[in-house]
Amino acid sequence: MPRGSNGQSAGAGALLAILRDGRARTRGELAELSGLSRSTVAQRLDGLIDHRWVVAGEGAVSSGGRPAAVYTFNEAGRVVLAADLGATRARLAVLDLGLNVLAERAGELPVDQGPEPTLGWLVTAFEDLLAGIGRDLTHVCGAGVGLPGPVEHGSGRPVNPPIMPGWDGFAVPGWLGERLGAPVLVDNDVNIMALGEHWAAGPAADHLIFIKIGTGIGCGIISGGRLHRGAQGAAGDVGHIRVAASEAPCRCGNTGCLEAVAGGASMAAALRGAGVEAGGSRDVVALMRAGDLRATRLVRQAGREVGAVMASIVNFFNPSVIVIGGAVAEAGEQVLAGVRETIYSRSLPLATQHLGIRASELGDRAGIVGAAVMVVEHVLAPATIDQFVTH
């Protein structure tokens, strides 16, 4: 029987790619659309049904009087696990292949206790979530994990993560994959949020920048519908871009970094310096909401500083939309106004004419949706499906 160039069954993935639009199709239609022979189509469909990617049903009555069998993508046949791990909190979810959230949990989870305790807790929590909806690990086709630090995406290993002691180089996909019995994909939290926001925004926003303004500042970049990770996976590190006319010291060792003037930690420190109690970015936003003028002024200025950096990036990248998330972004229009004002006054008209600048659509869920998108795109890629379905 014909096999693909990598020794797998070619064609199964191509059939699934056709069926992913949700329409039911007959064998004959699938043979026409794919150019595969009828016998290959029949074999591949058997494999796809065995592996629960496709369901067979009865179609409309054909001219001969007998209904032809039709085949449909089985959105509910498998589930995806998604985890968005922050510095101190985690959000987990189980989603179907249509990215509907079937079960969800959020709670305290310190990542600074090292990878094994954290990931061990994750496995148990996933099993609980699955049990709650009558599923188990055999239904899982993959898991996606976002981590609060740099990750080498190809291997899924954290690279010198500053706030995750013990995680440097840890093989997250291997450790977790063994216990979950499914492929595991890992990326940094800002990248998966960008994937989630891109999915929510739809294909019209094919050049999207997601900026997270929290304790620090970072961004995730979508170029032509795909995540742009850069040569070392370090793309999006805008928090350490030098801001004009500032000598503020930054935790990175330089001075005048964007994060040192507009990050939540630096704003909280400035408030403490003025005698106001503020532990972190969420406190700054709470103070602003309570009417504190110093906090309000800081948040607005932070928006302008972020806008000044993004103005250059808009000229360079020409995004269709800039989405702002993270704790400071919860200040809403107070921060967005500053970002918009500076970008619109400093970028070129051609690049700003149709540019959308708005707050996150998914909020706290951006990470888990993005982690699930990352898994679904990997698992349902034709080459991966060809490997799964070795009939």
Added chain:
Amino acid sequence: MPRGSNGQSAGAGALLAILRDGRARTRGELAELSGLSRSTVAQRLDGLIDHRWVVAGEGAVSSGGRPAAVYTFNEAGRVVLAADLGATRARLAVLDLGLNVLAERAGELPVDQGPEPTLGWLVTAFEDLLAGIGRDLTHVCGAGVGLPGPVEHGSGRPVNPPIMPGWDGFAVPGWLGERLGAPVLVDNDVNIMALGEHWAAGPAADHLIFIKIGTGIGCGIISGGRLHRGAQGAAGDVGHIRVAASEAPCRCGNTGCLEAVAGGASMAAALRGAGVEAGGSRDVVALMRAGDLRATRLVRQAGREVGAVMASIVNFFNPSVIVIGGAVAEAGEQVLAGVRETIYSRSLPLATQHLGIRASELGDRAGIVGAAVMVVEHVLAPATIDQFVTH
């Protein structure tokens, strides 16, 4: 017979994609590798041979004693036309499908006389070049054109090009395609140079930024091996990024743009202000080479200004390589030193550790090679081949 979802013959493009590596293969091997039925493979190969994309030959003697027919990609079967039009000069070439230059010409060609005289001259020049190598327009599978201004790539129409009066909205692909009898693709000159440099650098440089420092300053961006054009095709407009601590007036109407302090036109104007005769960027470089200290100082400072803007972009984009081209780049190390010095001191170590910063490999040929790459990638894409080969 099976047809693709767009009503064309599915499979021909997939077979050509397999054969593009240059290896000869039998029908049986192609059926195995593609998953297509044997009869489809036979039909599609006939079509590919009729259209000169593939040649048939005799392979090794098989066990049965008779040599099996083998099929190979026909690199010399078709040619590509490439044109790189500048403000006052043009470079044209005829290349084969392996991107080898078969014939080439460069000369004066003012684009400010409007599209029809310029493009009419181009058609005649292409016919001359083809005749010189014993070919004619029937051998041409496509043409690529770079223009010195913004282009809407999808339609190939210039968009308000500042130095090309009469070209705004002109349907270059339609006009030229009718006369050449082949598909025509158009993009701006910096984008096609980036494509050319990416092809020359190879797939390891999959995140590449090409900066052209000439009269003005612009860049072409490769993300994940593909040209990043941005939402309005305006990506790469770094010449109008605001530079810290400068109020120099720019031709765009703003002040403090990178181009107003580091562009060739601004440097020539500064020299003229100091009583030195300098018409443009090439004169500035010539003066520097002749030992003029003012010109040398300006060129070095221009490198540092470009470096300061690129330092932020390196943090954002994490490129594997930055390639510098254009007339000012011909100042070589005098300009590169300033760029390197500023990027290495201001960008993050993770992003600069393996970052290459170097002068153009292809020099004046970057544009024609890139224009040919653009055409070959379009013409040999499986979907395009399926449309060509409607047997």
